[in-house]
Amino acid sequence: MVILPSLSQNFEMKSGFEEKRRIMEAFDSMGGGLYEALYKGEQEKKYESFLSHLGHIEGVALDNGCGTGLLLERLNVETVGLDFSSSLISTARRKGLRGKHLILGDAENLPFRDGVYQYIFAITLINNTPNPLKAVGEMVRVSKDGGKLIITALKKSFSMESFLSLLRSSGLKAITTPPDEDLMDWVVIAVLVN
Numbered sequence: 272m273v274i275l276p277s278l279s280q281n282f283e284m285k286s287g288f289e290e291k292r293r294i295m296e297a298f299d300s301m302g303g304g305l306y307e308a309l310y311k312g313e314q315e316k317k318y319e320s321f322l323s324h325l326g327h328i329e330g331v332a333l334d335n336g337c338g339t340g341l342l343l344e345r346l347n348v349e350t351v352g353l354d355f356s357s358s359l360i361s362t363a364r365r366k367g368l369r370g371k372h373l374i375l376g377d378a379e380n381l382p383f384r385d386g387v388y389q390y391i392f393a394i395t396l397i398n399n400t401p402n403p404l405k406a407v408g409e410m411v412r413v414s415k416d417g418g419k420l421i422i423t424a425l426k427k428s429f430s431m432e433s434f435l436s437l438l439r440s441s442g443l444k445a446i447t448t449p450p451d452e453d454l455m456d457w458v459v460i461a462v463l464v465n
Contacts (some may be wrong), residue, residue, distance in 0.1 A: 395453025
């Protein structure tokens with residue numbers, strides 16, 4: 272027996288796909304050089320806000336929504352960088368990042384098996400996904416038990432309450448919030464405890 276999606280589910284899938292395509296095309300047309308010119312300074316501030324709280328990072332990490340590889344340049348562990356913009360991934364590849372594996376992929380449908388990553392970084396990613404709950408759920412799925420998820424969200428897109436509610440709805444409980452007064456994003460470090 273074949274079960275077909277309902278008309279409303281088809282519309283949700285189509286509108287989600289159309290939104291992803293719109294966002295992807297915007298980042299692709301921007302290109303890596305313009306992306307870094309516009310966002311590098313702000314991204315660097317975000318990295319400082321959470322890297323100082325993490326201490327020594329070990330294991331395998333995922334930079335989900337890695338863009339041009341700005342965070343990858345700072346991580347001293349084996350890291351997979353995933354982004355759905357071919358233009359931004361191409362810029363990251365040209366940097367020749369050693370020990371970094373770059374993949375063109377979708378944050379809402381991560382191409383990894385369960386329980387792989389000790390650290391997952393999603394810096395200003397979830398506000399660029401049609402279904403933030405699904406994106407966070409995928410990060411939870413591929414995180415090891417005890418893994419740390421470092422997630423930020425634009426303050427103009429989420430209130431702190433709605434951001435924390437989203438994370439808790441995905442099963443994240445041990446949540447800390449480093450100071451982020453001067454940032455455009457809320458910053459959260461969560462530990463996955465099954």
